Amino acid sequence: MVSSPLIAAMTEIFSKLGAETSGEVATYIPELAKADPDGFAFAVATVDGQVFSIGDAGTRFTIQSMSKPFAYAAALDRLGRETVMTRVGVEPTGDAFNAIILDEDHNRPFNPMVNAGAIAVAALFDGEERDARTRAMVDALSRFAGRTLEIDEAVFRSEAETGHRNRAIAYLMLNSGMLAAEPDLALDTYFRQCSLLVDTRDLAVMAATLAAGGRNPLTGEVAVWRAHIPDVLTVMLTCGMYDYAGQWAYEVGLPAKSGVSGGVLAVVPGQFGIAAWSPKLDAIGNSVRAVAAIRALSERFRLHGLAARPDDAGVLRRSLDGRAMRSRRWRSPEAVARLEMQAERLIVLELHGEISVAAAERVLRRVAEGLAAGEVVLDVQRVTGVEAGAERMFADFGRELALGGQCVTIAGPGNILFGDAEDAAAGFAMAAGIDSALERAENRLLGTSPTSRDDESRTLADARLLSGLTPEEFERLAGEVPPAPLEAPAGTRLAALGEPADTVVIIGTGRLKVLLPVEGGEAVPLNGLGPGETFGEMALMGAAQRSADVVAETDVTGWSLRVDDLRAYGARHPMAMNRILGALAVDLSDRLRRVNATISALRR
Amino acid sequence: MVSSPLIAAMTEIFSKLGAETSGEVATYIPELAKADPDGFAFAVATVDGQVFSIGDAGTRFTIQSMSKPFAYAAALDRLGRETVMTRVGVEPTGDAFNAIILDEDHNRPFNPMVNAGAIAVAALFDGEERDARTRAMVDALSRFAGRTLEIDEAVFRSEAETGHRNRAIAYLMLNSGMLAAEPDLALDTYFRQCSLLVDTRDLAVMAATLAAGGRNPLTGEVAVWRAHIPDVLTVMLTCGMYDYAGQWAYEVGLPAKSGVSGGVLAVVPGQFGIAAWSPKLDAIGNSVRAVAAIRALSERFRLHGLAARPDDAGVLRRSLDGRAMRSRRWRSPEAVARLEMQAERLIVLELHGEISVAAAERVLRRVAEGLAAGEVVLDVQRVTGVEAGAERMFADFGRELALGGQCVTIAGPGNILFGDAEDAAAGFAMAAGIDSALERAENRLLGTSPTSRDDESRTLADARLLSGLTPEEFERLAGEVPPAPLEAPAGTRLAALGEPADTVVIIGTGRLKVLLPVEGGEAVPLNGLGPGETFGEMALMGAAQRSADVVAETDVTGWSLRVDDLRAYGARHPMAMNRILGALAVDLSDRLRRVNATISALRR
Incomplete structure (x- = not known):
């Protein structure tokens, strides 16, 4: 089977980047230094729930800063934009992720992608004590992944023991009244949040959930309200890649977030989540291979969010x-x-x-x-x-x-x-x-109301099928094929598909519809019939069964002629029958022409 | 006539903002201080060339910093991204538009939306002397506006005389080898560029040209190559609104650029250019009313570029x-x-x-x-x-x-x-x-090649129309209606719409197509006919003219029967004629049923 060009491109990019060995594994938390420096995975999840991956896509690592957009989404969902905005801004800074700078004018951290902002966001999870807050945080992020995420306790302890700088940031914020929870509680949630274990497929699905407007494409569960998507994606785009954000927005053009564990995830709104992982980081702190892989895929398929759109x-x-x-x-x-x-x-x-x-x-x-x-x-x-x-x-x-x-x-x-x-x-x-x-x-x-009926009426002699007969032929027909009067209130089914076709029905007043029943669905309307028109006439040529349903759309009156009688009449008066069949052929041919014209119009 | 909701919303926003009188007219260039502080205009141009405007949309003012994205686009178009990138970066700065800070690491200004970057870009216009450079610049920007823009000489002189800070920036860049032209030449082009006169409609059209992938929707002229659109829009999104860029990206989410003359333009990719103008500026230097107007329109119609997209x-x-x-x-x-x-x-x-x-x-x-x-x-x-x-x-x-x-x-x-x-x-x-x-x-x-023909052949007696006749009836018909042999090479037109219908043609071998000619267009294929099938038979019921074209798709053999002879035969042998007409009715009815099924499928 031919393979998807997406998978082919991913495979090509992946194998080409195998040769890229620059960068250094993060060591600032001892646990991180243990990662396999050669590990490499690449995954794409579509908004309709397909996940493609290559390499070590099942290898788990801690989510680190890649948790930040999801925690921010959870805060927006719980508290709304206005409240969250009082706690953390949305201005990019030209500074490093762990910079101790705060927006003094607004008394808040600059944005939720720097550590200060992320700690302020972590403080917003619901709960007065550790476990409840942890549960709220794990639940929120797990909804994006579509499975219950676990905390790497060793990494958590390592983060908690060595996170002096983050502790300083938290106390500085406490000092300015910027923090919604006790610093220790906020930091506990934040460190645990960063220590959640994910693999590259998880990250792709989490990104795809943002791409899909907040609904997890695997579970169908709503992880974040649709209205908050632009907020989350904007801070990712402007602040998600540390000091590299401007260049990233320019070259790749996708909302993204990286983490020191070597992962990067990116969102193609309405289309995909993309994730890549490889532990060696560049000087700014982004994974060398992961950045290169996502950039290559974006370039290959022009995923840039501001790419020229086709005219709609x-x-x-x-x-x-x-x-x-x-x-x-x-x-x-x-x-x-x-x-x-x-x-x-x-x-x-x-x-x-x-x-x-x-x-x-x-x-x-x-x-x-x-x-x-x-x-x-x-x-x-x-x-x-x-x-x-x-x-x-x-x-x-x-x-x-x-x-x-x-x-x-x-x-x-x-x-x-x-x-x-x-x-x-x-x-x-x-x-x-x-x-x-x-x-x-x-x-x-x-200018008529939809319920009004057309007042037209026809006599039997005026019926289209019989209108070619001479007065004598008609009189003879009326005598030899006694017409049974027909009266049917609106809604009556006068014929059903497959029933024996033993009468020809001619309408005097009212309207019928001809319908083709559809198994398990609504019947398809074929055409309407009115005064002077006929159904069942194909029985004259030997049709044994009705070919459609016929239902009275209004109250209907008319006549029913027995097919056997009509055929016997035809055998006795072949010239008259010629005129009946000729009228029928003309009628069918007219309809066929109209219907063919409709088909041509519809196929266009 | 009902008005467009777009115009209605623009009108509502415009009149609501009439009450907004905060801000100060820019005075740093004496000429700017002369602007009417109450002036206000709002315009939208669509990518299909409709321009809607309200207020003082014809009032002209100098383009100022709103020229920057277009000059940048022109540089990209002339020199390519790689060369331009050596001259100016794409990193947002948290600083003011006229800050004297340069990216020392890369020896270039941070981005083309700050003055330093814009001067570096102005230095890239083609030409060794003033006039040629001016022409190149005016031509480039005029292509976006769709009309030849003029320079306000008074403002230009005022800028040139008072632009000491910009002069300092230029010399600082010269000092670091960042400038591609002599500082005086670069500044001359830059000051003239800022002094181009535009009105609010012009700005909307210029933005719409970016929205339309670089093609001016009024003139159809390509102002910038499609591939550069994401580059231009990205720097507008991340750097276009001075210190307000982050908040703007978050709340409005549209690539935009403001200028001290009081204008703001914004791009909705693939859809609109939006522009507003009102001279009073906020503390950051953006027009109070123009920012509010565009933000309101973006909110009203959810134009945020990262808004959740419908699933495709x-x-x-x-x-x-x-x-x-x-x-x-x-x-x-x-x-x-x-x-x-x-x-x-x-x-x-x-x-x-x-x-x-x-x-x-x-x-x-x-x-x-x-x-x-x-x-x-x-x-x-x-x-x-x-x-x-x-x-x-x-x-x-x-x-x-x-x-x-x-x-x-x-x-x-x-x-x-x-x-x-x-x-x-x-x-x-x-x-x-x-x-x-x-x-x-x-x-x-x-498993047949497209050119191979079906080898089926039919005798006259086997033809569908005549197949109901008894052997005696057929023999009599062959005698009384002498069939003229027919041979037509592929491509022959055997009948044309409107021609007299005086023969019935029966196919022995080969294929025909029935086509409905369309005035000024390609004929619409109605159906195909093959061995044993017939055309022209409606003439038996009195049709005087062909109802379609009939063309031999392959070499064709068959027979042609004169309608007059057939009718005479029918008058002499009405029972046989009944069988012919019956076969015809069955055939038409079969076709009608198939065609109705097709219509139902096509309407779905």
């Missing part, structure tokens, strides 16, 4: 009008003529793909033009996603429509467009599919 | 197989049976919308599975864009396919997927539309 003009898939789009509902010839006369007043806009704010603006411009001329149907059945801002745009528009007493018909799930803005719904009439949307818009153009 | 799972619109998708080419019943038996081996993947790297990975996973089972058709006709990295992914995949002697059939413009990677094309067989793509894939499943 194509979100408007097609713009059609009433000449191309007609509902399958039966209409009287008079109604058809009236619709045809104003076909250009019925605008159907088919949207597809993901709708950005700019795309929404473009679409709504077209909708406004369409409304000025007549009726607009927005077909959203192919829409795959709507950006939050575009949702707001549709909601605003809906409210304005409602105020002006106007309305756009939506085919498909309308709330994909405007979310839960209920007051916007009044500006949109929702229809389950394009057919009922078209029917509604046509009704509005015709 | 929907790029795979449908996955169908040979049960739902059949080419319109005529196939012998034996071939149809063989295709039906292996219908599950023909996979059609319909893509739509914009393809990200993650989406490409997902699609290619499905393609690889499909290839393991049989033939894969990728329908790309609804694809609106492919990210650069996704393009590379398809290119990689194509190369691997070609190496393994495998091939995927693409319906639509294949190079939308893999760009100009010509060596990848060997792994993809391109077909103009879904029909020819299906035909190719079916041919491969059948």
Whole structure:
């Protein structure tokens, strides 16, 4: 089987970087110095839950500073942005991760990616005592990994015993009233947080959870509320890679975080989590191989977050009008003529793909033009996603429509467009599919309410199938094939797929729909039938069974003719039968032509 | 007419901010102090060239620091990233825009958004003397605005006379060998660059040019090469708003640049340029109202660049197989049976919308599975864009396919997927539309080359239309309606839409296609006809004209029967005519059923 280009590229990058042996394993905590300097792993997790990895992807190490964005996310989730902002800022500093500098103007550490900020964030975990706080912290970070993470007790003790600088930072913050918990408690949580054991796959999944808008792609669990994602990703992008942040943002362009244990994780929003691990660090404290691996992958597939985006003009898939789009509902010839006369007043806009704010603006411009001329149907059945801002745009528009007493018909799930803005719904009439949307818009153009029925009626002699007969032939037919009167209230099923086809039914008044039942799904409407039209006529050519369901859409009257009688009549009067079959062939051929035109329009 | 929610939101924000009167007009250049402190404008330009504005959008002012990203873009375009990087870095500094600090480690200014960096960039414009350099600079920036910008000579003189600090910076850089031109020349260009006159609409268009990947949406001219967009946007995001950069990235999340004349411009990649102007500045030097206006618009429509993106799972619109998708080419019943038996081996993947790297990975996973089972058709006709990295992914995949002697059939413009990677094309067989793509894939499943013809042949007596006749009836028909032998080489047009329909043609060998001509476009294929099938039969029911074009797809033999003779035969032998009309009705009805099923599949 052909392999994925992603895996192929990862493999190539991985083997090329095997030759890269520069850097030094971190030694400032004795436990870290024990790591295998040649260890190397590379992993990608997709937002749909695929994890690809290569190398020592199952080797565990402590998460260290890579825990910081997740702890920050947990704080935002628990306390909200406003409160968290009083405790820690979002300004990058040009200084090292362990610098003892604080934002004196705002009385807080500069950002949550430097140690001071991370300790301030660790202080925010819930709980008055160690164990409860530890549980809260472990739970929060485990949700991102999709499994319960464990603490490396040896590393924790080593951190706690040697973390004098961090202790100094904590007391300095206490001194300025910046810390939400006792320094010892805050540091305990912080050291334990840094001592969580992860492997490279875990890191990729944690990053993928951020990429997926906060929902863990393996477990489906929400690890952080979607609204906080930009906050977390921004501080990662501007402050996540220590002094290398500017260059990283420029060259790689992905929110990322590194740790002294040799890991780096990066987020491609909406797409992937990427992680790499190799213990040897460069002078700034980032893993040499991990940085190189992620940078190479970003370059290879242009993952830079500010890369030029393709124009999304194509979100408007097609713009059609009433000449191309007609509902399958039966209409009287008079109604058809009236619709045809104003076909250009019925605008159907088919949207597809993901709708950005700019795309929404473009679409709504077209909708406004369409409304000025007549009726607009927005077909959203192919829409795959709507950006939050575009949702707001549709909601605003809906409210304005409602105020002006106007309305756009939506085919498909309308709330994909405007979310839960209920007051916007009044500006949109929702229809389950394009057919009922078209029917509604046509009704509005015709000026009839959707429930009114067409008053057309036909006599048996006027029925399309029999209209070619001479008066004598018709009279003879009425005598030899006695028509049984038919009356069916709306909703009656007049025929069902597979039933014996022993009658031909001719409609006098009312409307029918012809439907193809779908196993386990909703029946597919094929076409409508009205006064003067017929079903069951294929039985004349030997069809033994009904080929579809037929249901009365309104109250219906008509006539039922027995197939056996009709065939006997044909044998006795072949010239008359020629005229019946000829009328049938013309009718079928007309339908086929219309339907082929529709197919061509739909395939476009 | 209903107004755009974008305009409505801009209007609301604009009028709300009218009450905001804090801040001070910049006075460090005497000319700037003359600005109307109450001036206020707000503009948005879309990547498709719509410009919306409100307030004093035509009032001109000098561009000042907002020129910096565009001068940087021009330098990247002329010299490439590598050379430019030797002259100016990309690291944010926590310092003010006019700080005299340089990156001593790399012997360059920190970034092109601080004055030192911007002077270093201005030094890079082409030319040995003032005027040529001025022209190069004006040309470069004018391409972004879409009109020729003019220099405010009074401001230029004022800048030149009072810019002692900038002069000091230039000489300091000269001292360290950081400057590519004479300080006086570099400063001359820099001061003129800052003195270009723009209005708020210009700024929105300049930002929109960056949003549109470097192509000016008004003029269509390329102002900067697409590949440099992420570089320019990154330094804007991390360094564009002076000391406020971190907070701006966090709260607004858009690459932006402000200037002391009171303007701010921001880029929503792929979507909009936004600009606002009001001369009163805050303590950091950013316009109070302009910052507030852009922030409000970003919040309203969630324009944050790192906002959670909708999952792009929907790029795979449908996955169908040979049960739902059949080419319109005529196939012998034996071939149809063989295709039906292996219908599950023909996979059609319909893509739509914009393809990200993650989406490409997902699609290619499905393609690889499909290839393991049989033939894969990728329908790309609804694809609106492919990210650069996704393009590379398809290119990689194509190369691997070609190496393994495998091939995927693409319906639509294949190079939308893999760009100009010509060596990848060997792994993809391109077909103009879904029909020819299906035909190719079916041919491969059948093991015949696309050019081979089906060897099926039918006698006149076996023709579908006549197959219900008794031997006696057929013999009589052959006598009374003498069949004229027909031979047509491939490519012959046997009938044209609107021509008189005076013959019924029955095929003995070869294949025809029925096409609907489209004014000014390619004819739409309706269906194929093969041995035993007929065209022109509707003339029996009185159709006077051909309803479509009919073209020989291969060499064709058959018979032509005169309609008048056939009708006369029918009048003499009505029972035989009943059988002919019955066969016709069955045939039409079968086709109608198949075509209706296709419509239902296509509407889904």
